[in-house]
Amino acid sequence: MKIALLPGDGIGPEIVREAVKVLDAIAVKYNHKFEYTTALTGAAAIDAVGDPYPQETHKVCQESDAVLFGAIGDPRFDNDPKAKVRPEQGLLRMRKQLGLYANIRPLVMFDSLIDRSPLRAERVRGADCVFVRELTGGIYFGRPQGRTEDGNTAYDSCVYTREEVERILHLAFSLARTRRKLLTVVDKANVLATSRLWRQIAKELEPQYPDVQVDYMFVDNAAMQIIQRPTYFDVVVTENMFGDILTDEASVISGSLGLLPSASVGAQVALFEPIHGSYPQAAGKNIANPMATILSAAMLLEHKGFVEEGKSIRNAVEKAISAGVVTEDLGGNFKTSEVGEYVAKHI
Amino acid sequence: MKIALLPGDGIGPEIVREAVKVLDAIAVKYNHKFEYTTALTGAAAIDAVGDPYPQETHKVCQESDAVLFGAIGDPRFDNDPKAKVRPEQGLLRMRKQLGLYANIRPLVMFDSLIDRSPLRAERVRGADCVFVRELTGGIYFGRPQGRTEDGNTAYDSCVYTREEVERILHLAFSLARTRRKLLTVVDKANVLATSRLWRQIAKELEPQYPDVQVDYMFVDNAAMQIIQRPTYFDVVVTENMFGDILTDEASVISGSLGLLPSASVGAQVALFEPIHGSYPQAAGKNIANPMATILSAAMLLEHKGFVEEGKSIRNAVEKAISAGVVTEDLGGNFKTSEVGEYVAKHI
Ligand SMILES: CC(C)[C@H](C(=O)O)[C@@H](O)C(=O)O
Ligand SMILES: CC(C)[C@H](C(=O)O)[C@@H](O)C(=O)O
Numbered sequence: 001m002k003i004a005l006l007p008g009d010g011i012g013p014e015i016v017r018e019a020v021k022v023l024d025a026i027a028v029k030y031n032h033k034f035e036y037t038t039a040l041t042g043a044a045a046i047d048a049v050g051d052p053y054p055q056e057t058h059k060v061c062q063e064s065d066a067v068l069f070g071a072i073g074d075p076r077f078d079n080d081p082k083a084k085v086r087p088e089q090g091l092l093r094m095r096k097q098l099g100l101y102a103n104i105r106p107l108v109m110f111d112s113l114i115d116r117s118p119l120r121a122e123r124v125r126g127a128d129c130v131f132v133r134e135l136t137g138g139i140y141f142g143r144p145q146g147r148t149e150d151g152n153t154a155y156d157s158c159v160y161t162r163e164e165v166e167r168i169l170h171l172a173f174s175l176a177r178t179r180r181k182l183l184t185v186v187d188k189a190n191v192l193a194t195s196r197l198w199r200q201i202a203k204e205l206e207p208q209y210p211d212v213q214v215d216y217m218f219v220d221n222a223a224m225q226i227i228q229r230p231t232y233f234d235v236v237v238t239e240n241m242f243g244d245i246l247t248d249e250a251s252v253i254s255g256s257l258g259l260l261p262s263a264s265v266g267a268q269v270a271l272f273e274p275i276h277g278s279y280p281q282a283a284g285k286n287i288a289n290p291m292a293t294i295l296s297a298a299m300l301l302e303h304k305g306f307v308e309e310g311k312s313i314r315n316a317v318e319k320a321i322s323a324g325v326v327t328e329d330l331g332g333n334f335k336t337s338e339v340g341e342y343v344a345k346h347i
Numbered sequence: 348m349k350i351a352l353l354p355g356d357g358i359g360p361e362i363v364r365e366a367v368k369v370l371d372a373i374a375v376k377y378n379h380k381f382e383y384t385t386a387l388t389g390a391a392a393i394d395a396v397g398d399p400y401p402q403e404t405h406k407v408c409q410e411s412d413a414v415l416f417g418a419i420g421d422p423r424f425d426n427d428p429k430a431k432v433r434p435e436q437g438l439l440r441m442r443k444q445l446g447l448y449a450n451i452r453p454l455v456m457f458d459s460l461i462d463r464s465p466l467r468a469e470r471v472r473g474a475d476c477v478f479v480r481e482l483t484g485g486i487y488f489g490r491p492q493g494r495t496e497d498g499n500t501a502y503d504s505c506v507y508t509r510e511e512v513e514r515i516l517h518l519a520f521s522l523a524r525t526r527r528k529l530l531t532v533v534d535k536a537n538v539l540a541t542s543r544l545w546r547q548i549a550k551e552l553e554p555q556y557p558d559v560q561v562d563y564m565f566v567d568n569a570a571m572q573i574i575q576r577p578t579y580f581d582v583v584v585t586e587n588m589f590g591d592i593l594t595d596e597a598s599v600i601s602g603s604l605g606l607l608p609s610a611s612v613g614a615q616v617a618l619f620e621p622i623h624g625s626y627p628q629a630a631g632k633n634i635a636n637p638m639a640t641i642l643s644a645a646m647l648l649e650h651k652g653f654v655e656e657g658k659s660i661r662n663a664v665e666k667a668i669s670a671g672v673v674t675e676d677l678g679g680n681f682k683t684s685e686v687g688e689y690v691a692k693h694i
Contacts, residue, residue: 078537078563088537118470118574139486139505145540152509154544158486162499188588190425190435193492197501216425223596224604227465227574241535245592249570257571 001304002035004064004269006057008042009087010278011288011336012070018290018340019068019297022316025347026301026309037064041094042087042278043074052090058097061269066300067098069273070293075280096136099267101164102171103133105247105275106261107230109254112321113330116255119227124253129233130179131250132172133243135264137164138194140240160194160239165201171265172237173209182234184215186222186242198239219246226250251275258289258329259317261296263303270303272296286335289327291317294343316346348651349382351411351616353404355389356434357625358635358683359417365637365687366415366644369663372694373648373656384411388441389434389625390421399437405444408616413647414445416620417640422627443483446614448511449518450480452594452622453608454577456601459668460677464602466574471600476580477526478597479519480590482611484511485541487587507541507586512548518612519584520556529581531562533569533589545586566593573597598622605636605676606664608643610650617650619643633682636674638664641690663693 005020007013020036027034039057046052052072061067072091077083094100107129114121142157169185176183185202187195199216206214217225219242225232226246230253238246251257260275274292282288294317302310325342326332334342352367354360367383374381386404393399399419408414419438424430441447454476461468489504516532523530532549534542546563553561564572566589572579573593577600585593598604607622621639629635641664649657672689673679681689 073537086537092538118466120465120467123465139503140538142502147540147544154507154541155489156486156505156539156541158503158505160501188591190420190433191439191487192503193494194501194503197494220591220595223570223592224599227596227599241588242592244535244567245570245589248567249574249596252571252574 001032001066002037002064003300004060004067005036005038006041006067007038007044007070008072008278009044009074010071010280010283012042012072012278014284014286014336015274015288015290015293016068016070018336019293021340021344022294022313022347023297025344026312029312029347030306030309041090042072043077045090046085046087050085052085052087053093053097058094061094061098064269066304067269067271068293068297068300069271071274071276071278073278073280092140095264096141098269098271099136100264100271101134101136101266102168102264103135103243103247104263104265105131105133105251107131107250107254110256110259110321113254113256116330117253118255119230119253124230127230127253129230129250130175130235131243131247132168132175132235132237133247134164134168134238134240136266137161138240158192158194158241160197162197162201165198166205169202169205169237172235173205173212176212176235177209180234181212182215183212184217184222184233184236186217186219186236186238186246188219188242189216190218194239222246223249227253247275256330258327259291259295261292261299263299265303270300272300272303286337287328288336289329290336290340291326294340312347313343316343319346348379348413349384349411350647351407351414352383352385353388353408353414354385354391354417355419355625356391356421357418357627357630359389359419359625361631361633361683362621362635362637362640363415363417365683366640368687368691369641369660369694370644372691373659376659376694377653377656379656388437389419390424392437393432393434397432399432399434400440400444405441408441408445411616413651414616414618415640415644415647416618418621418623418625420625420627439487442611443488445616445618446483447611447618448481448483448613449515449611450482450590450594451610451612452478452480452598454478454597454601457603457606457668460601460603462602463677464600466577466600471577474577474600476577477522477582478590478594479515479522479582479584480594481511481515481585481587483613484508485587505539505541505588507544509544509548512545513552516549516552516584519582520552520559523559523582524556527581528559529562530559531564531569531580531583533564533566533583533585533593535566535589536563537565541586569593570596574600594622603677605674606638606642608639608646610643610646612650617647619647619650633684634675635683636676637683637687638673641687659694660690663690666693
């Protein structure tokens with residue numbers, strides 16, 4: 001199997017390195033051959049070749065069976081409203097060009113870590129849901145976007161087509177079918193025309209999934225319910241911008257952001273990455289938590305049909321957690337590389 | 348003083364009624380004269396005259412010194428993507444026509460209610476911040492908005508002008524000055540052109556407020572930090588849509604949504620309303636919590652310079668809370684009207 005490695009910025013390279021150690025252990029144990037190709041993205045790619053998602057990187061992804069991604073983002077670019085090239089543009093172009101229209105984020109509570117949640121244990125215990133975020137449409141990609149000539153008016157456009165909305169809703173309905181069969185469609189249909197299209201199409205599709213119960217929730221209410229009743233949700237589907245906000249909100253209630261993987265899927269190759277960002281303050285210090293990336297590798301294997309192999313990674317990760325072999329964000333005193341090695345050894 | 352009363356939908360009429368009882372008690376004690384004019388808004392106005400914000404109502408507001416608002420929204424309209432008139436349109440038109448460009452939401456923890464917070468007490472204790480949400484711009488009002496002729500593509504526009512951004516940022520900077528002097532500007536400048544305008548202007552204004560420390564935060568990160576470190580924030584300023592989501596998220600961490608008032612201010616008359624919605628399931632049952640509306644009346648008085656009168660309401664509310672004279676949402680078994688009467692009696 002050909003795996004493209006896109007370490008990206010900040011802690012990206014360190015955490016991807018540990019995931020590769022774990023994949024190598026899987027290869028040995030199950031007699032697979034993983035062929036890795038590393039390629040540039042983000043600020044690292046801007047620095048090297050002036051483009052946050054070079055054509056060469058795109059080619060590597062297209063020719064691979066799956067992509068393992070680290071993180072993108074660099075504070076050098078954040079506070080410069082006039083920067084011409086930004087790392088994030090690379091991320092967005094990558095999503096668009098690879099057709100990764102659905103970002104899938106499972107939220108699972110690790111019982112042994114429940115006391116790290118900012119929420120009271122009794123609220124959050126048993127929470128088990130999946131967010132499905134539309135990833136290649138909406139205000140992230142809508143045109144026109146920019147400024148008037150005098151620079152004093154700025155505009156963004158949120159656009160959705162029926163096709164874009166249908167495919168992600170079908171994916172979410174299908175996913176709900178394999179789970180508790182409750183689909184929450186989050187929108188702002190009382191204000192936005194795009195949300196009204198989402199709601200209309202969801203209602204049209206409902207009869208095709210009679211076994212799935214559908215629930216419509218305004219985004220402001222959803223932002224409240226995620227905290228108040230996290231155990232209520234099963235599958236949550238929403239548009240790009242709302243998904244960005246809500247998935248990050250949801251990720252912290254587990255108390256272990258450093259453990260959460262995600263998959264981005266679509267037309268062609270699928271991409272797997274940790275939910276957390278590039279965490280520049282920690283870069284190069286060997287203190288970042290590699291677990292979310294390691295679990296992203298597990299998702300990658302499962303996606304490719306290697307279910308037992310994925311399970312083997314999950315078991316090793318759980319062993320590390322119960323043994324307290326974790327980085328400082330989870331209260332441990334192990335280094336990034338030590339955690340990776342421990343997990344690899346327990347495959 | 349002339350006060351316009353806009354009870355609106357759902358529990359609106361009941362909770363505004365209790366706030367009026369309290370205002371009447373203030374009038375007696377401090378020898379004021381409040382002249383109330385009640386006017387229609389929302390679904391109630393659609394049912395009566397076919398318009399969620401009738402011209403007549405607008406006139407009443409303009410001719411008043413302040414507006415006390417209940418809530419708007421009715422489930423009859425929510426799931427009908429083709430409804431021609433919606434209650435929310437009235438709300439948006441009211442904000443726009445009255446020039447209410449800033450929504451101000453203080454978030455205060457009541458120590459005696461800390462155990463009702465979904466967050467662990469040690470996380471949330473001492474949280475004391477104010478959200479300033481831009482209320483008459485952005486994607487709520489941007490044009491074009493609608494559908495292509497075939498109905499298969501929908502679009503919304505997010506637009507901000509320098510003037511709109513400057514005035515709200517000035518307001519937020521000034522507010523920060525009267526408090527802990529930390530201003531958090533929330534945006535998505537790594538993706539949106541409008542956010543980059545916000546960030547640029549905030550940076551331009553910084554030198555005018557050298558005593559205020561400014562902090563820039565992406566909206567997805569803000570959604571996390573509000574839960575993880577609620578005590579960090581002092582004044583938070585953001586655009587309309589992000590503000591809608593984040594203020595609702597923040598409101599539940601207090602554990603007492605039913606206690607939170609808000610002010611909408613701008614060019615002309617100011618409007619005061621509870622943060623919670625129209626709660627249609629509770630309408631007419633005399634169980635809704637009137638405290639947020641009563642505290643909105645306190646904000647109204649303070650805004651008009653009646654600081655002692657406002658304080659008197661706050662004290663009476665605190666007395667009710669410590670005496671356990673609260674509605675069921677706060678664990679009590681008192682009725683809406685009983686709570687209102689208790690507070691009025693203790694003015
Ligand atoms: C870096 C940024 C552009 C990106 C997004 O907003 O999509 C990130 O927040 C994410 O969620 O992957
Ligand atoms: C009812 C709705 C249009 C409104 C908004 O989104 O502004 C409400 O959620 C609010 O926050 O006042």
